[in-house]
Structures are given as structure tokens and as C-alpha cells.
């Protein structure tokens with residue numbers, strides 16, 4: 001049972017508390033780091049190969065290739081699919097910048113389609129109209145830890161022989177109809193940024209695929225397009241995962257399921273707290289469709305007076321975040337794409353109305369009760 005707290009007493013609830021997680025695994029982490037230091041082998045090598053095997057097994061993909069970041073995972077997957085100058089890649093404007101930035105970095109053009117208002121993921125009904133003869137790939141994002149509606153996306157893409165690259169940066173462990181994020185399309189791109197569900201002690205990323213040739217290409221591209229030392233077949237980049245990150249991530253991966261279950265438990269608890277507080281006419285809860293396993297990298301609600309609520313929560317000690325305040329089609333750097341205010345109404349509405357609440361595994365029932373009580377106080381001041 002969740003105790004009813006008095007909102008009068010200030011409780012500190014950070015958006016994310018990485019120190020709480022670290023305290024629970026400190027000894028394991030230190031031992032793993034120490035052995036890397038003893039080995040003095042830092043770039044790729046056996047540690048990274050071990051992590052690649054672990055991720056392969058966890059995600060259920062035939063291949064996994066460690067790279068320097070989630071952004072590079074996207075960049076390298078696109079390069080491996082042959083995306084280059086003049087090409088178009090269809091994606092969403094309501095996502096982290098890296099999704100579209102990686103497309104542009106290759107001289108290709110992001111072509112945006114709007115999201116569905118309930119799941120905040122790509123609306124498959126709009127995909128067909130965005131495909132042109134220049135389209136080279138489709139990149140749905142599994143936002144907040146829930147897979148996009150992949151079946152119609154894959155069908156539209158397959159009809160045009162287009163590869164589907166999953167931006168699964170927020171979705172490790174997520175699944176749809178029993179199949180894991182990162183195995184649904186031709187390639188999956190994961191991020192080990194510290195705030196992701198599987199976070200390193202720095203940057204890191206991984207490309208997963210069931211396509212041997214694609215995996216080989218990513219492997220070559222991440223080391224300057226070279227298979228044999230000092231022999232360069234294509235122009236790649238330096239995007240290697242390092243052994244210290246791999247060592248940390250291997251330890252953390254053994255706890256990932258337990259942390260994911262903690263996030264899911266906390267999400268269910270928020271759901272019932274909001275219901276019991278009579279707030280469902282104010283707070284729109286995350287929509288999880290029946291075929292999806294949501295891993296809640298973020299628990300995002302849609303609320304009226306979002307910015308005022310956020311300020312009030314901040315004053316009461318509750319950390320929140322806005323993912324994302326400006327949709328990509330309205331970013332300064334994308335002026336030339338020719339979109340304007342009104343081009344993607346659902347993305348623009350989501351950017352104005354959504355708020356991420358603390359959801360990390362170690363969050364306590366009391367902290368959650370305090371968050372909901374504080375939100376209730378905001379909407380019904382006495």
C-alpha cells in the first residue's frame with residue numbers, strides 16, 4: 001500500500017538518480033574496471049567482443065557491432081545501407097536530434113512524417129505519402145521505450161525494397177509481438193548514453209542486425225573502412241567502443257531485466273495513483289498497445305499548462321524533463337527543408353504538452369505518491 005503523504009513536507013525526487021543504481025553494483029563495477037586497467041587493452045578487443053555476444057543474446061539478433069555512440073550507430077547503419085548525398089530517409093520530427101542529424105551528416109535529406117498522438121511514434125498511415133523515388137531507407141524511432149507500429153511500416157518499406165533502420169536508442173529490451181527492438185527491421189541502433197536503460201560511464205552504442213553482410217560493413221566502417229590493417233576499401237570513420245565501457249555495460253546487462261521490471265512496476269504504480277487521485281481528466285497517461293512490451297526509458301504524460309506544472313514541480317523538489325521542446329522540422333538548422341509551423345501538428349502538440357516524470361527503478365512508492373499528490377495540488381489548489 002502506498003502511504004498518503006502530506007505535500008507540505010518537501011521530498012526530493014530527481015528525474016534520474018544514477019548514484020542509487022551505482023551503489024547497488026559498485027563492487028562488481030570496480031572489479032570489472034580493475035581488470036581492464038590490469039590488461040591495458042582499451043579499444044575494441046576481447047571485452048567489446050564479449051559485450052557484442054551478450055547483446056546479441058539479449059536482443060536475439062544474429063550480429064551486434066559495438067560503436068562509439070548511439071548517434072554513430074545510426075550513422076553507420078545508414079552508411080552500411082548505402083545512404084549518401086541526394087538520398088532521402090523518412091523519419092519522424094518528434095525525436096532526439098541524432099535521428100535526423102545522422103541522415104543530414106551523410107548529405108542525405110530527412111523527410112519527416114508525423115507521429116500518432118497516443119504513442120508518439122511514427123504514424124504508419126502517413127508513411128506512403130512521404131516515399132519518393134529518392135527514398136533510400138525508413139527510420140522509425142521506438143520513442144520512450146515502446147516500439148513503433150512496425151508491421152505496416154515494414155510492409156510499406158518492403159513493397160519499395162527499402163531497408164528499415166530502427167532507432168532503438170531508448171528501447172533496449174522493448175518488444176513487439178514477442179520480437180525484440182533491434183530485430184524488427186534490417187538494423188537496430190542502440191545507445192549506451194548514461195541516461196538510457198543500459199547506460200555506460202560515457203558514450204557508447206551498438207548496431208544489431210540479422211544480416212551478415214550489413215554487420216560486416218558496419219564492422220569495416222567503424223575502423224576507417226578497413227578490414228585488414230592499413231588497407232582501406234571505403235572511407236569510414238573512427239567509431240569504436242572501448243573496453244572500459246564494455247566492461248561496465250557487461251556488468252549492467254546482467255541487471256537490466258530487474259531494472260526494467262522496476263521501471264514497469266513504477267509505471268503501473270503511477271497509472272493507479274493518477275487514477276485514484278481522480279486526475280485522469282487532466283493527465284493523459286502513456287498509452288501502451290497490447291502487442292508491445294514497453295520498457296519505460298521515460299514515463300511521459302500529456303498535461304494542460306505543462307510549463308507552469310513543470311515550474312511548480314521544480315519548486316516542490318520534483319525533477320522533470322521535456323522531451324522534446326522543439327520538433328526537428330522547426331529547428332534553425334532545418335530551415336532549408338521548407339517545413340513550417342503547422343507542418344506536423346501532432347509533433348508540435350506533443351512538444352507543447354508532454355512532460356517526463358521520474359521513473360528510474362530505484363524510485364520509491366513514497367516518492368511517486370509525492371509526485372502525484374503535488375500534481376494534484378497544482379490542478380486543485382485549496
Ligand SMILES: *Cc1c(COP(=O)(O)O)cnc(C)c1O
Nearest residue numbers: 069070071096098169191192193
Ligand atoms: C539517445 C538517443 C540517440 C543518440 O544516442 P547517443 O548515444 O547519445 O549518441 C539517438 N536517438 C534517440 C531517440 C535517442 O534517445
